[in-house]
Amino acid sequence: MAATTNAGHVNINSDLGESFGPWVMGNDTEVLKIVTSANVACGFHASDPVVMMDTVKLCAQNGVSIGAHPGFADLQGFGRRVINLTIKELEANIAYQIGALQAIAALHGMKVTHMKPHGMMANMSAESPEMSEAIARATRAVDRDLIFLAQANTEQGKAARKHGLRVAEEVFADRTYTDAGFLTPRKEANSMIKDPAKAVEHVRRMVDEQAIYSTSGKRIPCQVDSICVHGDGPTAVTVSKAVREGLEAAGIRIVPLPEMPSLRP
Amino acid sequence: MAATTNAGHVNINSDLGESFGPWVMGNDTEVLKIVTSANVACGFHASDPVVMMDTVKLCAQNGVSIGAHPGFADLQGFGRRVINLTIKELEANIAYQIGALQAIAALHGMKVTHMKPHGMMANMSAESPEMSEAIARATRAVDRDLIFLAQANTEQGKAARKHGLRVAEEVFADRTYTDAGFLTPRKEANSMIKDPAKAVEHVRRMVDEQAIYSTSGKRIPCQVDSICVHGDGPTAVTVSKAVREGLEAAGIRIVPLPEMPSLRP
Amino acid sequence: MAATTNAGHVNINSDLGESFGPWVMGNDTEVLKIVTSANVACGFHASDPVVMMDTVKLCAQNGVSIGAHPGFADLQGFGRRVINLTIKELEANIAYQIGALQAIAALHGMKVTHMKPHGMMANMSAESPEMSEAIARATRAVDRDLIFLAQANTEQGKAARKHGLRVAEEVFADRTYTDAGFLTPRKEANSMIKDPAKAVEHVRRMVDEQAIYSTSGKRIPCQVDSICVHGDGPTAVTVSKAVREGLEAAGIRIVPLPEMPSLRP
């Protein structure tokens, strides 16, 4: 459905609000100039109520739509360690985090419009129908209008659609893909795209064709609603900026997730 | 306004869902037969997402209305230790906890209808206009229909009204009052009422007259919307049961908070 | 080496001090009458500094030797959920927890004399030479005189010996064994021994013969230094008491770990 409806539009998202107490992480101010949607940490793998409040305010000031970015309850491991939750625990943790951000958002008159799982919870659910369904089920129970921002071509999108949620499929600006349409594992040499020009070309082709291209050149058709960029490290910001500018130069409109043609109610 | 409108009605509330992970606290099953509203811990001083989910379900099954029971982020101290938060921190913590419970409640099709601060946060705010206003402000921003369940005759009710929230004033079934209308400090000999018959008489008089009576017999007019009972220890449950039965025997209707005449929209 | 040296002696151990903040767990007072060594939780999966202090004091009063019982940092999951730590993280977590208990023990003039991993950390390390070696290495670096209380016939004992630690092998009073010498999985019908008389017979045979007997009757020779008993639930205490009395009736001396003949320096 998406290939045509998305014509000329794309979203750019990034993880934001990952500071905690006195510890600062990331370049939120810089990243907010690039993205149109933010995945806001909810206090389990990063952030705390005050950081969330500050992040929501910054998003509001920059016209950036906000999404809940729930993760495993593991600050020390930043939500990147395997933790085996039961399905019930997962549902409860998802709902809790979304709700917390919804209320914090209300303090600044903002509304949470999407949800994207973080870190190892994202990686595990991308391959697990059971986990993805639990996440989708809990998300829908909390707010049926939430958009599930899913890793393209994974179990996340399937589960979200099955449970009646709108789905935004995301691709990465600085990562390559295998012939199966999955991210090339980080340990492999060509997993990252650090050259801004290459990243721009890579992203433009995916947006234009609504398809992923693997490192071997294979074309995997796919809804491309959002480009995920990163803000950690100077390279990341440079690449992210280049991608935004490259897309705009090509006449693509960069919009918040709820304004994507394929996601309009 | 309340004295007349509440005629023949009262609410009974108690703190519930105070287990954490593998640790069980309280007799929630017993208490749920007595109360009509539950103050549900939100994971900061007690509880966790799964305990909250189980608690909400039990409340739904028992027709008990639920309220958020936010506290200081201090599991080890059960939210009973002084922690000096800034006003901004307090607002963020209040919103976060209410939102988390709202979303967990949604998993079982329930709605959070009131808010009552816990432990030291309650004690400190009862005497602090600044803290009470922060709590009221954050609560209203999250949901303007939430009822602020306030310790009768304290800064809590004043602040809540100032910020446009409906207020339910609560008195205690098993505690006595000073001539100033405050709770007799626990260290004093006559602070507790452990005799069920006396507790029934004490509560009935407060409900009938919409007034607090001090240990010296002084009458302090006061809206009496809700009776707070406790579930820890066999005495507490016995007293609580007696109070409920005594009120019913006197023809008083025991209703969930949102059904109190004085609180109807 | 152990079969002969242990003649007429055995240790009984149990996990103690698993309360947390205001939440009580277990029957420590009852269990302390049965055991001669306690595995004391160190604040990561259960307990906190004050609970540890109280537990150490109770052990001192009962002549019970104390061991550190380190676990994964997961209060909510009670250290029973899989968490994948790096080897370095595991070493640091082991050292941290042992040291914390050593210092708390010093407040009551006590000394930590053994170490036993808890929950999922125990289960995972029992099968992992790499994890067991990390635990042994960290333990030895902290105090080379610490006894590694190991699940009999697992990687734990091998790793501990390799790193020059004294090893106590433990069997369970209320659990059965497979022909491979491992615990029968809990989901199988005959995994638990709930009949006190049968538990006594089971334990006596293992102590007398310094061997494990599987449910099929297979004899697996094995050093039997310590019997692990549980205190949760009335059955557990009854079985534990019976085991202690049965062993004493047979003239077996029940001693703290450091007094076991096989473990004397």
Next chain:
Amino acid sequence: MAATTNAGHVNINSDLGESFGPWVMGNDTEVLKIVTSANVACGFHASDPVVMMDTVKLCAQNGVSIGAHPGFADLQGFGRRVINLTIKELEANIAYQIGALQAIAALHGMKVTHMKPHGMMANMSAESPEMSEAIARATRAVDRDLIFLAQANTEQGKAARKHGLRVAEEVFADRTYTDAGFLTPRKEANSMIKDPAKAVEHVRRMVDEQAIYSTSGKRIPCQVDSICVHGDGPTAVTVSKAVREGLEAAGIRIVPLPEMPSLRP
């Protein structure tokens, strides 16, 4: 006693190892070139077992002596918020944190040689004989050879001496003092010394004369064993470096705490 024995020697200390999980804080590498003793966070207000392990290793490589830097259990507030612990809780928390660091230190063959309270725990104990005695008592129970690094002229030193601990009194390189010998509150204009030349002069006079000089010029005799410097912000490092160089230029030997003449056993 100290004025003469310290002639020609002083220690420089700083708080180190204040990162947490994925969050980095401070310039430990730079600061380690300046100081001779480090106060290492113990996981309650900052740090975690792995950060502690890395910090200890860095200290070992730089010949810097290490001390435990216990604080309130409040990562989010960085140990800077008032939390009212009971005396028993305080003792348990102090012992726990010292022990944890001792064990982590052992992983790299290091020994903890001093203890200095952090943040609000330091501020509150500086004025409270009861709190300072609890800290001293717990410290001594864990290791009677530990040096109590105390804010000069406060209850900390008195309590430590009363409980038989060696005391190092510290002054600040970048803070001014009132006529009462206390730090000028931060809100006052002249509380900080940001000019490196002035800081050097200020410190040299305190070291030479073993006395504090107030902003009004009042001389308060005082043992000056250690200079506390900070590493947060470029100014802090510049001032700290200047102080070290200024002291060395004046022929003062900068030594680890245990090598201070007044603190030798």
